Amino acid sequence: MNDVIEAEPAGGAVFVMAERCLAGEGIWHTDARARLVGARDRVLTVRTEAGMWVAPPKCAVWVPAGVLHRVSCGNDAAVRTLYIDGAAAPVPEQCCVVSVDPLTDALLTAACEFGADYPPEGPQARIVGVILDQLPRLAPVPLALNWPKDLRAQHIANLLLANPARPDVLDDLAEDASITARTAARLFSRETGQTFGQWRQQLRLLCALARLGHGASVTQVALEVGYNDVSSFIAVFRQALGETPARYFR
Known part of the structure; x- marks a missing residue:
């Protein structure tokens, strides 16, 4: 840095x-x-x-x-x-x-x-x-995300931060980091306190918040962070902040 x-x-x-x-x-x-x-x-x-x-x-x-x-x-x-x-x-x-x-x-x-x-x-x-x-x-x-310390897990985290909509499953991401999916899953659980799936969902929520703050539409943001179903994104947002994105940013 x-x-x-x-x-x-x-x-x-x-x-x-x-x-x-x-x-x-x-x-x-x-x-x-x-x-x-x-x-x-x-x-x-x-x-x-x-x-x-x-x-x-x-x-x-x-x-x-x-x-x-x-x-x-x-x-x-x-x-x-x-x-x-x-x-x-x-x-x-x-x-x-x-x-x-x-x-x-x-x-x-x-x-x-x-x-x-x-x-x-x-x-x-x-x-x-x-x-x-x-x-x-x-x-x-609850709008925080712990970052892994292990360089291999950080490689996966950085790939997803750069493109949260990446469709890759953990096996593919782990291969890119030269580790097994099992090792990657263990690293995320140990170093972030969340399963890989939970961590990825939280990353998408935080990235979506930043994009919504730029004025992008809910549908556009949902697609940009990896949700094919806009209603699923709205449900995740409502669970975290108590309101739909449209009402929250009104």
Whole structure:
């Protein structure tokens, strides 16, 4: 991984910044503080060496301090990032996607107005205090995918990430990685916590979310990620997010 940088604005223990995520792959970097990053009307993808997390509108991704990561978006996006020192409040120890409720959404928007420069006493500090009270209430959303560590399993994972609609069965993918299907299945189960079939379905869901965030139609996206039956894709989406794609992105 190249272009590793430290990228973080100056500020106190807790603050919210309005930032810009340009279309394309982000730069690999670490932050000294934990960050909660999301976009109100775009889909963000966070990658680390360990996995991938996708945050559609109404969601955000926690990234712990010191974790090498990059944030990507299909289109230019206005991003809100909460930076928080771990000593200021408990934060997740692992990356995760959480749902952002309307109250927290409004508070983050308000906190963007004054950013990192606010007095320790006064209305701005009280807004930040309420944000901290809200953080433990943000519900986790299962929009994560663990990445295998074994290079042979990574080869298979990268093939499918490049083209999630590939029709190859595990036997063919394993042969391309110079291992048996049985070994590949064991590696995925051990290193990702999912069977290969479960992992592949989750990858397709996350790739579909990113494409839907670009404005593509549900039918187009379902076909692009490997579903011949659009209703099956809608069922998987509804199970993960509680709504159909059309209603969720309305």
